[in-house]
Amino acid sequence: MRKTIIGVMGPGDTASQKDRENAFALGKLIASNGWVLLSGGGCKGAMDAVNKGAKSANGLTVGILFANDHLDLSEAVDIAIVSGMGSARNNINVLSSDVVIACGLAAGTASEICLTLKAEKHVVILNDNELSKPFFTDLGKDLTHIAKDPQDAIEQVKRILASVKEPASAAK
Secondary structure: OOOOEEEEEOOOOOOOHHHHHHHHHHHHHHHHOOOEEEEOOEOOHHHHHHHHHHHHOOOOEEEEEOOOOOOOEOOOOOEEEEOOOHHHHHHHHHHHOOEEEEEOOOHHHHHHHHHHHHOOOOEEEEOOOOOHHHHHHHHHHHHEEEOOOHHHHHHHHHHHHHHOOOOHHHHO
């Protein structure tokens, strides 16, 4: 049976301390639920923190790397996929995830939110940027969910997973 993949997207260099704390908690909660964590796999900011959180709870972590090497890989990534695609890898992150959680906000994270909505997938937004929340909610309508903290984000993911039916081809 295919494992549930939860993508957590967030800033690297520009992540705030709160973004990193939220990401660590998200990673831990994702692993505790038996889900696979998918991220950008980087060794900075929210990407690094979410992987470390998942590993602290013995979770499985997958990182889709921006570059064509392992130089910026988080030490907490189990499976590194070297894309060499730059920001184009954001689409792989989104399409490979059952649900996306956007933790923090930067240009790359915003692009991943938009790609998630374009793919008609659910995104849970966890950040302090009050201007972004109505913007993405307007864009995504019922696909956009706003979380107040990591636990709320995970509860929303559980509700989303329970409500989304697998496509007929995946059920075979």
